[in-house]
Each structure stands twice: as structure tokens, then as C-alpha cells.
Amino acid sequence: MILHRYFANRFLVIFLSVTAIFTLFIGLIAYVEQLRQVGARADATQVAILTLLNLPAELYQIFPLIAILASLWFFLSLARSSELVISRAAGRSIFQTLIAPVAAMLFVGSVIVGLGNPIVASTKKQYVELRETYFDGRGANFSIGSEGLWLRQGDDLGQTVIRAARSNLDGTVLFDVTLISYGETGGPNMQIKADTARLETGRWVLRNVTVWPISSGENPQNLAQNVRQFEVPSNLTLEQIRDRIGNPSSISIWDLPAYISQLESAGFSAHRHSVWLHMEIARPLFLVGMLLIGASFTMRHVRFGGTGQALIVSVIFGFGLYYVRNFAQILGETGQIPILFAAYAPPLATILLAMGIILHMEDG
Numbered sequence: 108m109i110l111h112r113y114f115a116n117r118f119l120v121i122f123l124s125v126t127a128i129f130t131l132f133i134g135l136i137a138y139v140e141q142l143r144q145v146g147a148r149a150d151a152t153q154v155a156i157l158t159l160l161n162l163p164a165e166l167y168q169i170f171p172l173i174a175i176l177a178s179l180w181f182f183l184s185l186a187r188s189s190e191l192v193i194s195r196a197a198g199r200s201i202f203q204t205l206i207a208p209v210a211a212m213l214f215v216g217s218v219i220v221g222l223g224n225p226i227v228a229s230t231k232k233q234y235v236e237l238r239e240t241y242f243d244g245r246g247a248n249f250s251i252g253s254e255g256l257w258l259r260q261g262d263d264l265g266q267t268v269i270r271a272a273r274s275n276l277d278g279t280v281l282f283d284v285t286l287i288s289y290g291e292t293g294g295p296n297m298q299i300k301a302d303t304a305r306l307e308t309g310r311w312v313l314r315n316v317t318v319w320p321i322s323s324g325e326n327p328q329n330l331a332q333n334v335r336q337f338e339v340p341s342n343l344t345l346e347q348i349r350d351r352i353g354n355p356s357s358i359s360i361w362d363l364p365a366y367i368s369q370l371e372s373a374g375f376s377a378h379r380h381s382v383w384l385h386m387e388i389a390r391p392l393f394l395v396g397m398l399l400i401g402a403s404f405t406m407r408h409v410r411f412g413g414t415g416q417a418l419i420v421s422v423i424f425g426f427g428l429y430y431v432r433n434f435a436q437i438l439g440e441t442g443q444i445p446i447l448f449a450a451y452a453p454p455l456a457t458i459l460l461a462m463g464i465i466l467h468m469e470d471g
Contacts (some may be wrong), residue, residue, distance in 0.1 A: 109196070114207035121184075122177040122215060126166070133165050134158060145238075160234035163227045164356070170219060171432075174212065174394045177424040178401025179418055181208060191288025201406060201465060205399070209386050211396045224387060225359035231415045232357050235347070251369060254282065260343050267339065269279055269311075271304070272347060275376070279306045279348055284313065286339060295321045299337065306348060311339040356384035363387075378446075382439040385450030393432060396457030400424050403464035 145154055160241040184189045194204050230307045251257075256271045265288045271281035284304040289295040297320055301313035316337040320330045358366050361383045370377040405414075432453040439449025 108121065110199075111207040114204070115211040117184075118177070118181045118211045119210040121181045122173070122211075125173050125180065127176045129164055129169060130162070133169075134162055137161060137381060141356075148291070157234060158235060160230045160237065160270075162230075163223070163465075164231045164234070167219070167223060167227045168392075170423065171429050172398045173394060174397040175401045175422065177206070178398040179405055179421060182405040182417075183414070185307045188403060192331050204406075205402060205465075208402070209395055209399060213391050215395060216394040218391050219394075220360060220387055225361060228357050228359045228362075231386050235357070241259075247369070255283075257421060258343075260341055265296075267341075269304070275457060279345055280304070286311075286313075299339070301337065304339075306343060306345060312339050313337045313339065340411055355380040360384065360387050378442060379440045382446050382449055385446055386436055386439075389454050392451070392454035395424055396428070396454050396461060399458060399461030400428065400466070403461045404469065406465070428453065432457075 113226075138155065141154045141157050143162070145157065149157070168255075170313075182191070185194075191204065192227075224348070256274060260267050268287045268289070269281070270285045272283035274281050281304040282302065284299075284301045285295075286301075287295050287300040288299070290296045296320065299313065299319070300317045302315040303313070305312045314336055316334050318332045318334065318337060321329050355363065358380070363380060367377040367380050370380065381404070401421050404417040404424075435444065435449045435453050438444045439446050
């Protein structure tokens, strides 16, 4: 029990050290990149705030890499100090040695998902809103409820409120759309109904449209026009729409089940959100798999040589499995494979592959 606690504490210290190094490194790079993109629109303090708000999301994406590097550091340090040899000489099998770091990694992964995910969702939402304010001078409001999707866009000429009954997967095509345009004085000047509205660069392209001018003082019904296509200027971008509607990472994992139900009741597709929910639940298992991949190539004494090659191969393995996981997520989001298979097959396959390598090296 004492040895388990020693191994667990040592692994946690190493994991936190690697995380701190990457946090500093990514923070510096992100600050320079934000400074380049924002330019004169914000001062150094505002750029620093943007960087800090985006840093949790950037760090959250590379935790699998941090896990495998921490694993390599941990097991190499045990091998160099001959602690692995001593542990084996005391009658402990290789799997007994793995119990403590695996348990520590499961704990860390659960904390990352349970506490880190809501923090990332909150800071990312604030980052998107603040960045829109700096770039466009004003943000856009989005809301999804039982009545459908509501969003507001605005510029110096006025505001436009848009309501849609439903949308496509990423929110860039709206169906059963109503738009109300407001002028500079704040009063409505036009109402538009359309079957569909597709967001393109700098505009909404509407199909099968009815337009009612409101500001003329006459009966709008007498002035109604039916057109096949109509365009409405827009300062919204595809990225903004996807981040607000189609991107589940901006929603806390604790709020995601209720949000999925809300989307489905409003007639919107929640498939991508369901995939993300299960991917997040499976994240601790994938981090354990990354740890075991690192262990499978380094749990031997350094006197056997080949340490550099083992490090390179394990990192390549880790990157390969990480991209397989992302590819499975894409297949799940597009409906080509079942959600549960997309979420849980990659981490389970990673764990089984690592265990197979460990058993092979143990017997060999």
C-alpha cells in the first residue's frame, strides 16, 4: 500500500509538472498569435485576457499528449533509479506496478472531465463573445428554446432578428425562417419569411421568400412581394454559427444532457452533441490508454539500450491513436458508425493494444 501511494504521488507530481510546462509554452505562443490577429483592435491587457480565456480550451485538447509524456517521464525515472527492478525483485508483477499510476490517471481524467470541462466551456463562451466584440464592435446573440432558434445580428445600420424552426447539423442552413429588420431609429422596417436561409460570406441567401415592408406607413400586406431568392447582409461568419450552435464543446458536460433534450424538442439535430457527450465520458479511459502506451515501451531497465527509439515509437503510437480517436469522432458525428462505438472503441482498443505490448515484452 505504501508503494502504491508512493508511485501514485510521484506520477501526479510528474503529470502536474508536464502540464505546467505546456501551459507556459502554449500561453506564450497563444499570446503572440492573439496579438497578431487582434492587432490595434485591443491593447495588451485585453489581448492577455483573450489569451487566458482561450488557454483552458487549448490545453484541454492536448491532455492525451501530456498523459503519454508524463507516462514516459515517470517510467523512465523508475527505470533509471532501478526502482522497477527492486519492485520486481520484491515479488510484484508488472501489472501490480501499474495499479497506482493507472488509478492516479483515472482520478486525474475524472477531474479533467468533471471540473475542467465546465471551466473550458465557460471560458470558451466568454472568449468567443469578447473576440466578436473586438473584431465586429458588437456581438451576436444566440438562443435555442422550444420555439426554435433565435439570433440577432447588428451593424451601424440597424439590427436583424432571425427566428428559425430548425437547422442543419452545424446551424449554417436554417428552415422555416422569419426575419425582422430594425432601422437606425430602432423601429421595424421589414419582415421576411422564407423556406430556407443559408449563411454565406457576408450575407444570408433566402429561398422562396415573402417580403413585407413595414416602415412605409401603408398596409404591409398590400405591399408584400414574393420572390424566389432574396439576400440579407450579415456580419456573422460560419465559424460564429458553428461555435454557438454546432459546437458542443462550449456547453458544460453537466448541462449537455438537458441541452440535447432541448435541441431535440426544438427540432434541431443533437447528434453531434450526443457524440461529444460520450467522447467526454470516455476521455479518462483514453488517458489511461495513453499512459499504458508510454509504459509499454519504457518499463524495462535502461541498460538494455534503445531508450531513444522507444520514446520516439511510443510518441508516434500516441499521436496515431489520438488521430484514430478524432477520426472515429468524425465518423460518429456524420452517422457512419454508432455513437457508442465511436466514443468507446478507441480508448478500449488503446488499452488492449498497450496491454498486449506489455504482455509481449514481459514474456519476451
